[in-house]
Structures are given as C-alpha cells and as structure tokens.
Amino acid sequence: MATVAGQRATAPAPGAGARRRRRRSFPAWRWVVMIVAGLYFLLPLYAALRFAGISGFKDVFTTPGFLPSLWLSVRLAFVTWLITMVIMIPTTVYVHLRMPRLRRLLETVTILPIVIPPVVLILGVLQIAPLALRATAWMLALEYVVLAMPFAYRVLDAGLRSIEVKTLTEASNSLGAGGLTTLWRVLLPNMRTAVTSATILIVALVLGEFTMASLDLQQTFPVWIVLFDQENAQVSVAASIFALVVTWLFLMLITVIATRQSRRIGGGEVTIFAVAPRETIGN
Amino acid sequence: MTDTVTTPGSRRGPGVRRFTSLLRTAPKPVRTLVRYAGVVPFVAYVAVFLIVPMVAIVSGAFQNPNTGAFTLSNVNIALHGSYIEGFRQSIELSLIASVIPGIFGLLIAYAIYTARGRAGSFLRQVVITASGVFANFGGVPLAFLFIASLGSSALVTGWLSDIGLNIYNHGFSLYTMSGVALVYMYFQIPLMVLIILPALGGLRAAWREAAENLGARSWQYWRYVGSPVLLPTFLSCLMLLFGSALSAYATAEALTTGTIALTSIQIGTFLNGNVIAGQQNVGQALSLGMVLIIAILMIFYVLLQRRSAKWLR
Numbered sequence: 001m002a003t004v005a006g007q008r009a010t011a012p013a014p015g016a017g018a019r020r021r022r023r024r025s026f027p028a029w030r031w032v033v034m035i036v037a038g039l040y041f042l043l044p045l046y047a048a049l050r051f052a053g054i055s056g057f058k059d060v061f062t063t064p065g066f067l068p069s070l071w072l073s074v075r076l077a078f079v080t081w082l083i084t085m086v087i088m089i090p091t092t093v094y095v096h097l098r099m100p101r102l103r104r105l106l107e108t109v110t111i112l113p114i115v116i117p118p119v120v121l122i123l124g125v126l127q128i129a130p131l132a133l134r135a136t137a138w139m140l141a142l143e144y145v146v147l148a149m150p151f152a153y154r155v156l157d158a159g160l161r162s163i164e165v166k167t168l169t170e171a172s173n174s175l176g177a178g179g180l181t182t183l184w185r186v187l188l189p190n191m192r193t194a195v196t197s198a199t200i201l202i203v204a205l206v207l208g209e210f211t212m213a214s215l216d217l218q219q220t221f222p223v224w225i226v227l228f229d230q231e232n233a234q235v236s237v238a239a240s241i242f243a244l245v246v247t248w249l250f251l252m253l254i255t256v257i258a259t260r261q262s263r264r265i266g267g268g269e270v271t272i273f274a275v276a277p278r279e280t281i282g283n
Numbered sequence: 284m285t286d287t288v289t290t291p292g293s294r295r296g297p298g299v300r301r302f303t304s305l306l307r308t309a310p311k312p313v314r315t316l317v318r319y320a321g322v323v324p325f326v327a328y329v330a331v332f333l334i335v336p337m338v339a340i341v342s343g344a345f346q347n348p349n350t351g352a353f354t355l356s357n358v359n360i361a362l363h364g365s366y367i368e369g370f371r372q373s374i375e376l377s378l379i380a381s382v383i384p385g386i387f388g389l390l391i392a393y394a395i396y397t398a399r400g401r402a403g404s405f406l407r408q409v410v411i412t413a414s415g416v417f418a419n420f421g422g423v424p425l426a427f428l429f430i431a432s433l434g435s436s437a438l439v440t441g442w443l444s445d446i447g448l449n450i451y452n453h454g455f456s457l458y459t460m461s462g463v464a465l466v467y468m469y470f471q472i473p474l475m476v477l478i479i480l481p482a483l484g485g486l487r488a489a490w491r492e493a494a495e496n497l498g499a500r501s502w503q504y505w506r507y508v509g510s511p512v513l514l515p516t517f518l519s520c521l522m523l524l525f526g527s528a529l530s531a532y533a534t535a536e537a538l539t540t541g542t543i544a545l546t547s548i549q550i551g552t553f554l555n556g557n558v559i560a561g562q563q564n565v566g567q568a569l570s571l572g573m574v575l576i577i578a579i580l581m582i583f584y585v586l587l588q589r590r591s592a593k594w595l596r
Contacts, residue, residue: 047432094321115526120570124336210533240424251412
C-alpha cells in the first residue's frame with residue numbers, strides 16, 4: 001500500500017468520432033501558443049548563458065562571503081521547510097477529511113501571500129517584532145513560511161486529491177491506528193511526491209528570496225549574489241541560471257518517476273499542481 | 284493496494300465513529316470547537332505572521348512617528364506629489380502586466396490541458412513543473428536575463444536590427460513601463476498557468492458534446508458556453524495577477540533604478556533609511572494604500588470565485 005505514489009484515473013479511450021474532431025482542432029493555435037511561449041521563456045535564458053559563459057564559475061567558490069551566505073540560506077531553508085511541513089500537512093489533511101467546507105477558505109487564505117507585497121509585510125514585521133527576534137535571521141524563516149504557503153498548500157492539496165484519503169484513513173483506523181500513526185505511516189508515505197515537490201519549491205523560494213532579506217539587512221545567498229554582481233556580473237548570472245535549471249530538473253525528475261510508478265500499478269499521470277480529472281476534457 | 288480496498292457503504296468507518304462517539308455526549312458548541320481545533324495552528328500562524336503585521340501597518344499609518352499621537356499627515360503626504368504618481372504608475376503597470384499574461388497564460392493552460400497521449404502528458408509535466416519554478420523567479424537574475432537579451436545592444440535586439448527592425452528606434456526600451464511589463468510576464472504567465480489550470484476541469488466534455496449535437500460551431504460553443512462559464516474564474520485569476528504585479532519589488536528595483544516611480548520601491552526606500560525627519564511613517568501610509576488596493580482585489584476575487592463555483596467543480 002505504501003508504494004502508491006498518487007494516481008488519477010486514465011482518460012477513456014476517445015471514440016473514432018472524437019479522434020476525427022481532435023485532428024481537425026489540434027494543430028494551428030496550439031503550436032503558435034507553445035512556440036511563442038518557448039521563444040519568450042528560452043531566448044532570455046540563452047542570451048544570458050551566452051553572456052555569462054561557464055569559465056568564471058570557479059571564482060564563485062573562492063570569493064569571500066560565499067560560504068557564510070550560502071550556509072545562512074541553507075539553514076533558513078531548513079527551518080522554513082520544517083515549520084511549513086509541520087503546519088501545512090496536518091492542516092491540509094484535517095480539512096480534507098473532516099471539514100471539506102473549509103477548503104475554499106483555506107485556498108483563499110493561502111493565496112494571500114501572493115498578493116500582499118513582501119515590502120509591506122517586512123515593514124509591518126520590523127515595526128512590531130520584539131528586538132530579540134528582530135536581531136536574528138530566524139525571523140526571516142518565520143516569514144518565509146508565510147511566503148511558502150501558496151505553493152506548499154497547492155502542491156499538498158494536489159497530492160491529497162490524488163489518493164483515497166478517506167479509504168486509507170478508515171482502513172488504518174479499523175486496524176487500530178490513531179490519528180498520528182495514520183498520518184505518519186499511512187498518509188505521508190502516499191504523499192511522498194507532493195512532499196518532495198513542496199520541499200524543492202520551498203528550498204528554491206528561500207534560496208531566491210531577495211526583497212525581505214535585503215530589507216532586513218541579512219546577507220543571505222541571493223543578497224550576497226547581488227552584492228557580488230557589481231564586481232563580476234557574469235559569474236552571478238551563471239549561478240542563478242544554474243539554480244533555476246537545477247530546481248526545474250529536480251521537479252521534472254520527481255514527476256517522471258512518480259508517473260512511471262503510478263502507471264505500473266494502473267494509475268495515470270502525476271502532476272505536482274492540481275489538474276482536474278482527465279475525463280472532463282472537452283476536445 | 285488501494286484499488287482492492289472498496290469504500291464501505293456507510294459514510295463513516297469504525298475509526299471515525301469511535302472518535303465522534305466520544306464527542307456525541309458533549310454539548311453542540313463544544314463539539315464545534317473541537318472540530319475547529321484542527322485548524323487552530325494554521326490560523327494562529329497566519330494571524331501572528333501575516334495579519335498582525337498588516338494591522339500594525341494600518342495603525343502606524345495614522346501615527347506621528349515621534350509622539351505616537353493620531354495624525355493624518357502621513358496619509359496626506361502619501362496622497363500627493365511623487366507618491367500619488369507612484370500609485371498611478373504602479374496601477375498602470377499592474378494592469379498591463381496582469382491582463383496580457385492572463386490571456387496568454389490561459390491559452391497555454393488550455394493548450395497543455397487538452398494535449399493528449401504520452402507526448403501530451405509529458406508536455407503537461409514540463410510546463411507545470413517549469414511554471415512552479417518560473418513563478419518564483421525574479422529580482423536581479425531576472426532583470427539580467429532581459430538585459431542580456433533585449434537591452435539596447437543585446438543579443439535579440441541585435442538579431443532584430445539585423446532583419447531591419449530596430450526596436451529602440453520604435454520607442455521600445457527595457458527601462459520603461461512596457462519594458463518592465465514585458466519582464467514581469469516572465470513570472471506572471473507561469474503563475475496564471477498554475478492558478479487557472481484547476482478551473483479548466485470544470486468545462487465538462489458533455490457540454491461541448493451537447494453543443495455539437497445541437498449543431499454549434501466551435502466559436503458558438505466558446506461564445507455561448509465556454510466563455511460565460513470560464514469568465515468569472517478568469518477574472519478572479521486576473522485579480523491575483525494584478526496583486527502579484529503590484530507586489531513585485533526586487534525585479535522592478537533591479538530594472539528601473541528610479542526611471543519609473545513605483546509604490547513598492549518607494550516603500551523600500553523608507554526601509555533603507557533614506558527618510559526625512561518626521562516622515563518615517565509615510566512608508567506605513569503608502570503600505571496602507573497598497574493594503575486597501577489588495578483588499579478590494581480580494582473582495583472581487585472571493586465574489587468571482589463564488590460566482591464561478593456555480594458551474595465549475
């Protein structure tokens with residue numbers, strides 16, 4: 001049971017009529033959209049990579065400030081990840097099981113950090129935080145948890161939707177397991193894909209967050225990169241692009257592996273964000 | 284394997300019943316309280332680290348920074364001169380940087396959503412994972428991507444002028460409103476893809492089939508069925524995109540360096556300590572303006588979501 005990574009129903013085989021219709025409606029606009037999007041997203045990456053080159057990469061590691069700033073960001077990422085998981089996983093599971101009516105409210109609340117400007121948030125936090133907290137970097141981690149919520153919630157929610165939470169919980173309960181045991185030994189192993197994806201997104205967020213860190217005067221990795229930028233732009237650009245691509249490759253790897261596992265046991269594709277069930281697709 | 288475990292006929296399994304039986308004897312308010320206890324940690328966290336700072340901002344906006352007494356002068360300053368210009372330009376930029384990526388993001392989402400087969404599945408995974416990464420991308424690295432490609436003597440600009448189109452002679456510049464909006468789309472389009480994707484499932488295949496059986500052409504289906512159903516969701520997503528564009532700070536700061544007055548940058552200067560004595564709380568007043576705009580957006584967001592729930596999901 002623990003190997004069920006997440007599954008969704010496979011699309012029904014389209015009838016002959018549907019196939020004929022699809023062939024007519026498939027090509028032109030979709031190709032245009034995807035090609036324009038590909039150009040828009042890949043050309044700047046290519047241009048920046050050409051400018052940066054790979055040669056200066058080793059300079060990064062020997063530049064003063066590299067290790068301390070990276071180490072600070074890694075610690076912040078870990079604390080952010082831990083708090084986010086401890087809060088979001090039980091909440092998401094609980095709302096799924098016991099209070100599905102609150103799901104919409106949870107969706108609305110967790111979307112707030114996308115629209116609330118980080119500048120405003122850090123201004124308010126610096127105004128009221130006690131000095132003991134303001135003096136440390138950990139305050140950033142506490143706020144990063146808020147920034148991580150929109151994506152963490154959506155990924156975990158997608159993971160929960162793809163498994164039979166109710167059935168699993170009932171089976172686990174009838175075997176005598178309590179709530180925590182069920183969460184730890186039944187639900188979490190089934191949410192591995194979602195938890196890993198959320199982890200990657202959180203790490204990427206913390207390693208890339210500039211606004212709050214710089215205004216809080218903490219020299220995290222992204223802040224250091226910008227300071228470093230003024231001396232040697234090429235290297236720091238190469239480093240940021242490298243980080244972007246590595247994050248994406250990790251996410252891609254996870255979904256491909258999860259989909260392969262899911263298909264082996266008769267499930268469908270796995271996506272890290274919720275996509276509605278495939279049977280409802282129009283054309 | 285979960286496939287072999289069938290859901291029991293009764294809605295509640297034995298374990299769940301054991302949990303509720305303890306509570307059944309309790310009075311109703313207690314039962315309700317216990318039910319809500321599960322979301323208390325989350326609610327408390329959001330309250331302390333998101334809501335309380337917002338409340339502090341609102342009260343700070345009306346305080347004299349030295350005496351703490353009530354005053355309207357901060358708000359008054361925030362509503363005049365370069366600050367009101369900052370609001371105007373922020374709103375204009377957010378409008379451009381939400382409507383265009385909104386439409387384009389919807390097209391991408393629909394394209395990957397309706398793609399079929401193994402190749403379609405792969406395309407969907409590529410776009411969704413990439414969206415998750417790009418939606419969080421910004422700041423100096425993003426600014427640099429575009430300076431290296433569309434700066435005045437950069438790669439793509441060079442290509443375009445080779446084929447006879449010098450965009451900088453035609454009024455384009457990366458450091459103006461349209462340029463910044465173009466850069467913002469780099470994280471706005473992926474964000475739109477992620478938030479509109481779940482809603483597309485609400486377009487039932489049966490509706491399309493019903494329309495076709497009644498003789499509707501493709502445009503008629505979209506005109507009379509698809510658009511009316513999707514419109515509220517689409518608009519509610521635009522609200523989020525607008526807020527996201529309004530919030531952007533690092534990218535704008537790296538790109539504009541003062542060429543455009545933007546409210547988020549102006550608030551940042553207060554945090555950096557470049558403040559005239561006695562005006563320390565103008566930053567709070569500017570933030571109050573932002574919070575008000577966000578509040579209006581969220582009201583529309585909730586209303587539109589409720590409207591769209593009528594047909595979707």
